Amino acid sequence: xxxxxxxxxxxxxxxxxxxxxxxxxxxxxxxxxxxxxxxxxxxxxxxxxxxxxxxxxxxxxxxxxxxxxxxxxxxxxxxxxxxxxxxxxxxxxxxxxxxxxxxxxxxxxxxxxxxxxxxxxxxxxxxxxxxxxxxxxxxxxxxxxxxxxxxxxxxxxxxxxxxxxxxxxxxxxxxxxxxxxxxxxxxxxxxxxxxxxxxxxxxxxxxxxxxxxxxxxxxxxxxxxxxxxxxxxxxxxxxxxxxxxxxxxxxxxxxxxxxxxxxxxxxxxxxxxxxxxxxxxxxxxxxxxxxxxxxxxxxxxxxxxxxxxxxxxxxxxxxxxxxxxxxxxxxxxxxxxxxxxxxxxxxxxxxxxxxxxxxxxxxxxxxxxxxxxxxxxxxxxxxxxxxxxxxxxxxxxxxx
Numbered sequence: 001x002x003x004x005x006x007x008x009x010x011x012x013x014x015x016x017x018x019x020x021x022x023x024x025x026x027x028x029x030x031x032x033x034x035x036x037x038x039x040x041x042x043x044x045x046x047x048x049x050x051x052x053x054x055x056x057x058x059x060x061x062x063x064x065x066x067x068x069x070x071x072x073x074x075x076x077x078x079x080x081x082x083x084x085x086x087x088x089x090x091x092x093x094x095x096x097x098x099x100x101x102x103x104x105x106x107x108x109x110x111x112x113x114x115x116x117x118x119x120x121x122x123x124x125x126x127x128x129x130x131x132x133x134x135x136x137x138x139x140x141x142x143x144x145x146x147x148x149x150x151x152x153x154x155x156x157x158x159x160x161x162x163x164x165x166x167x168x169x170x171x172x173x174x175x176x177x178x179x180x181x182x183x184x185x186x187x188x189x190x191x192x193x194x195x196x197x198x199x200x201x202x203x204x205x206x207x208x209x210x211x212x213x214x215x216x217x218x219x220x221x222x223x224x225x226x227x228x229x230x231x232x233x234x235x236x237x238x239x240x241x242x243x244x245x246x247x248x249x250x251x252x253x254x255x256x257x258x259x260x261x262x263x264x265x266x267x268x269x270x271x272x273x274x275x276x277x278x279x280x281x282x283x284x285x286x287x288x289x290x291x292x293x294x295x296x297x298x299x300x301x302x303x304x305x306x307x308x309x310x311x312x313x314x315x316x317x318x319x320x321x322x323x324x325x326x327x328x329x330x331x332x333x334x335x336x337x338x339x340x341x342x343x344x345x346x347x348x349x350x351x352x353x354x355x356x357x358x359x360x361x362x363x364x365x366x367x368x369x370x371x372x373x374x375x376x377x378x379x380x381x382x383x384x385x386x387x388x389x390x391x392x393x394x395x396x397x398x399x400x
Contacts, residue, residue, distance in 0.1 A: 006263040006279055007261065007263075008370065009261075009368060009370045010258065010260075010378070011353070011372045012257045013257070013372055014375075015257035016256075016257040019215055019252070019256055019257065022222065023223045026223035026224040033243070035079075037057065037058045037246060038060055039249065040061050040062070042251055043354060043357055045382065048353075053074065053075055058075065059073075059077070059078045059079065060248045060250075064085070080101070081101045081175070082103055085100075097119070097120075099208075099246070102123050103124045108158060108162070111167065116167075117165070117167055120170040121168075121170050122173045123147075123148060126145075126146060126148055126150065127150040129188060129189075130143065133180075136180040136184070137179065139177070170205045172197075173208040174192060174210055175210025175211060175248060176189060176210065181220075183225050186230050187230075189209055190229070190234045206243060207245055211247065211249045212251070213251075215249070216255065217351070258353030259350050259351075261280075262279055262280030263344065263345070264278055264347065277324065278324065280324065280349075281363075282323050283325065283361055284368065285332075287361065295349065295352075298335070300341070301344040301346070313339040313342075316339070318335075318336050362385075366390055369384040
């Protein structure tokens with residue numbers, strides 16, 4: 001076990017490549033005319049983005065900053081989504097061959113104002129997915145806020161407005177946030193794509209089904225399961241020869257290969273139990289503090305090696321694993337009936353690549369080191385932030 005500066009993230013390159021290969025294989029088998037747009041918002045670590053570009057994936061972005069980052073890193077193909085696109089990058093994207101999925105009425109105003117009639121324009125649809133898949137959507141009965149509503153007629157209104165401007169609808173965007181990530185969700189999205197095509201007599205160049213898939217987890221759907229279901233539903237009105245399928249994975253690709261490594265720095269016994277303090281934080285693997293458990297493994301430092309089965313250590317009924325911050329709720333999990341943890345031991349959290357690095361706060365400590373592991377070799381791909389990075393571009397001149 002190589003000694004790394006902790007806390008740190010470790011990206012296992014082989015596991016990332018295996019996930020990429022599985023996705024490509026599932027798409028090739030089920031819908032050979034496809035495009036993959038990697039979700040920047042899920043994890044925009046430059047090293048990871050470069051790996052996605054090498055895999056032939058496009059950039060799926062939802063802000064001016066993400067759009068500029070994609071261009072800075074050399075992505076030649078961009079899918080521009082979301083309701084808060086900037087006008088500058090919105091127009092640049094349309095004029096430079098990007099796929100732009102409209103999600104706000106002001107975007108229609110920009111199109112009319114500038115008079116752009118070229119470019120690939122899609123419309124994101126908002127429909128009552130909760131009614132089709134009860135209990136499965138993130139917003140539940142309150143309904144989602146993204147896209148143009150099918151039920152109220154706003155989607156048709158937006159379509160008619162595009163037609164009035166002489167702009168041909170290039171695609172349908174259907175991304176939805178769900179709690180279950182079930183295959184049934186993607187069947188429902190594909191069915192909606194069929195319904196819109198038939199009802200409005202459309203000939204879209206692409207159907208963008210979005211992201212939100214499971215990835216790298218046992219007893220959960222995998223890419224072949226999702227793509228098979230999508231194909232079965234789309235074939236009612238589409239063919240691969242005429243229509244491209246776009247998918248926008250994020251968590252399914254980047255969550256499985258990333259671990260977060262911490263070191264035990266102190267242990268305290270109180271009248272309430274044993275508290276194990278680490279140099280990591282819950283905020284680095286669960287920024288919203290919404291999870292109740294984490295995939296993890298304990299590595300006990302036995303002097304010359306690390307082991308998961310130490311000899312001679314007493315079994316402790318309950319050990320509460322804590323982070324370094326001064327917040328009492330910085331508690332990660334409780335180890336029950338496990339060998340006693342001691343200073344120098346490691347706790348490694350697995351499958352933590354999605355929505356962690358991008359949401360990690362600059363609270364008490366700055367961004368941790370990130371390593372890439374490839375064939376047992378570790379390379380630092382992002383150095384730990386220091387005060388120098390933190391104060392960069394700040395005005396440090398005293399006033400008065």
